[in-house]
Amino acid sequence: MNTDEHPFGAAVVNLLDPRLGAEAVSASDDFFAPKERMLNPDPAVFVPGKYDDNGKWMDGWESRRKRTEGYDHCICKLGLAGRISGFDIDTSHFTGNYPPAASIDVCNVTGTPDAKTEWTTIVPATSLQGDSHHFVPATQDGVFSHVRLNIYPDGGVARLRAYGRPTVDWQGLDRSQPLNLAAIEMGAYAVSCSDQHYGTPMRLLYPGRGVNMGDGWETRRRREPGNDWCIIALGHAGRISKIEIDTAHFKGNFPDRCSIQAALVASSTDQSVVTQSMFWRTLLPEQKMAMDKQHLYTGEIADLGLVSHVRLNVIPDGGVSRLRLWGQPA
Numbered sequence: 001m002n003t004d005e006h007p008f009g010a011a012v013v014n015l016l017d018p019r020l021g022a023e024a025v026s027a028s029d030d031f032f033a034p035k036e037r038m039l040n041p042d043p044a045v046f047v048p049g050k051y052d053d054n055g056k057w058m059d060g061w062e063s064r065r066k067r068t069e070g071y072d073h074c075i076c077k078l079g080l081a082g083r084i085s086g087f088d089i090d091t092s093h094f095t096g097n098y099p100p101a102a103s104i105d106v107c108n109v110t111g112t113p114d115a116k117t118e119w120t121t122i123v124p125a126t127s128l129q130g131d132s133h134h135f136v137p138a139t140q141d142g143v144f145s146h147v148r149l150n151i152y153p154d155g156g157v158a159r160l161r162a163y164g165r166p167t168v169d170w171q172g173l174d175r176s177q178p179l180n181l182a183a184i185e186m187g188a189y190a191v192s193c194s195d196q197h198y199g200t201p202m203r204l205l206y207p208g209r210g211v212n213m214g215d216g217w218e219t220r221r222r223r224e225p226g227n228d229w230c231i232i233a234l235g236h237a238g239r240i241s242k243i244e245i246d247t248a249h250f251k252g253n254f255p256d257r258c259s260i261q262a263a264l265v266a267s268s269t270d271q272s273v274v275t276q277s278m279f280w281r282t283l284l285p286e287q288k289m290a291m292d293k294q295h296l297y298t299g300e301i302a303d304l305g306l307v308s309h310v311r312l313n314v315i316p317d318g319g320v321s322r323l324r325l326w327g328q329p330a
Contacts, residue, residue, distance in 0.1 A: 007135050008085040010270060011189045011233070012163040016147070017041050019206055020079025020184065024061070025112060025146070027074040033062035033156060035074050044158035046093040060090075062097065062156030073150045075113060080166035080185055081145045087123060089134040089149070090159035098130040099151035106144040113146055125152065143167050170236060170329060178241055178326035182310070183207065186235030191270045191309070193230035195219040199319065201230035204312075209294075210321035213249040218319030227315040231277055237264060237308040238327035243284055243297045245312075246322040251291040255314035258295075260284040262307040277311040286315065306330050 006012075016022045016039055024035035032054055038061035050057040063072040084106070091098040104123035107113055122140045149160055168187050173179065182188045182205055190201035198218035203210075210216045219228040240262070247254040261280035265273060283302055287295065312323055 006086075006088060006161070006163055008163040010191055012085050012165055013184050013189065013202065014041070014161045015078040015080055015082055015084065015164050015166065016076055016160060016162045017079055019208070022079035023077050025075045025077050027061065027063070028072045029063035029154070030061055030074075031064035032056070033058045033060055035061045037061060038074065038157055038160050039076065040159065044090065044092040058156055059093065060156050060158035062094070063151070063154045066154040071150055071152045072154050073148055075146060075148045076160065077146050078144065078162065081108065081143055082164045082166040083141060083143060084122065084138045084162050084164035086135060086137040086163055088159065088161040088163070089126075089128065089136065089157060090161070091128055091130055091132055091134070091156070092158040093131060094156040094158060095130040097156050099128055099153070099155035099157065101125050101127050101152040102157070103150045103152075105148040105150065106140070106142075106146065108143055108145045110145075119148060168235060175328065178328055179238070180324045181234040181236055181238045181240075181327050181329065182232055182323055182325040183235065188235040189233050191231040191233050192274045193217070194228045195317075201232070204230070204320060204323040205232070206322070209246060210248045213319065216248070216250065216319050216321035218250070218253065219314065219317045222317035227313055228317045229277075229311055229313045231273060231309060231311050232323065233309050234307070234325065236329040237306045238329040239303075239306055240283060240301060240325050240327040241298065242326040243301060244322065244324040245287075245289070245295045245320060246324075247289060247291060247293055247295070247319070248321040249292060250319040250321065253318050254291045255289050255316075255318035255320065257286045257315040258284075258289055258320070259286045259313045259315070261311040261313070262304055263309055264306050265309050273309060277309070280311055283307065283310060
């Protein structure tokens with residue numbers, strides 16, 4: 001399963017992604033498999049015949065068999081504080097050692113939760129199956145900084161993902177310099193795309209450069225006329241003054257050319273934005289691309305005023321690692 005696939009909509013991101021700063025803070029027990037593995041952004045794997053000093057190597061968090069009353073838990077810090085729409089409690093490859101049930105609590109604290117922290121249950125006790133994805137909606141709204149996964153009574157969870165929207169204090173941000181309005185941490189998200197066979201456009205918005213060719217948006221080889229595209233909703237409407245299109249690690253499969261269209265969308269559904277995008281004005285005319293390179297543009301950018309959405313056109317197809325659009329938010 002693609003880690004970007006879930007039932008909670010295009011506008012959300014996994015707030016428990018270590019690439020955004022998420023971390024496993026503490027666990028009651030992680031004898032068989034360390035808690036940090038549970039937040040790995042890659043899909044869980046199973047390696048036959050692989051053992052370590054404590055037993056079978058498992059790709060996730062796994063506690064020992066509990067011989068007393070109680071249950072195990074793991075506390076994780078969200079990479080970006082925000083509102084949570086739902087979770088994926090993933091027990092992939094855990095068959096005879098998965099927890100029969102789990103619940104999730106949340107809190108909003110500065111620093112690390114302690115004995116005085118007040119927790120709120122956002123997912124009540126839910127039955128689990130082995131080797132399965134469990135998509136469960138959040139039952140409470142609010143801004144949260146940490147989650148606590150409780151497993152009853154013990155066992156292993158391959159991955160835990162918290163899908164939601166980061167909260168941004170726009171008034172408190174330093175506006176003396178342009179901001180990357182196409183960053184996940186600014187609330188940007190990928191609305192739609194023509195194709196995402198090898199990688200989804202949401203990865204264009206992550207911090208840092210791509211770590212490999214799989215860390216970006218890549219389409220299949222186009223065998224018909226036309227070109228591929230993706231639409232990004234900026235975290236905040238703004239006037240764009242600098243653009244970066246990064247083809248890091250894409251060498252035999254980078255786009256021949258790229259262009260960007262943009263518009264200020266006052267109110268619309270994601271689906272209607274796709275249709276409207278065909279007629280948006282040009283923000284960045286066609287530019288020749290090179291392999292494995294950061295392409296920076298300033299003087300080539302058209303002054304369209306405030307824009308809230310952009311459409312990246314890759315001509316005719318290929319892969320892009322990151323897209324950044326700096327500007328002053330409205």
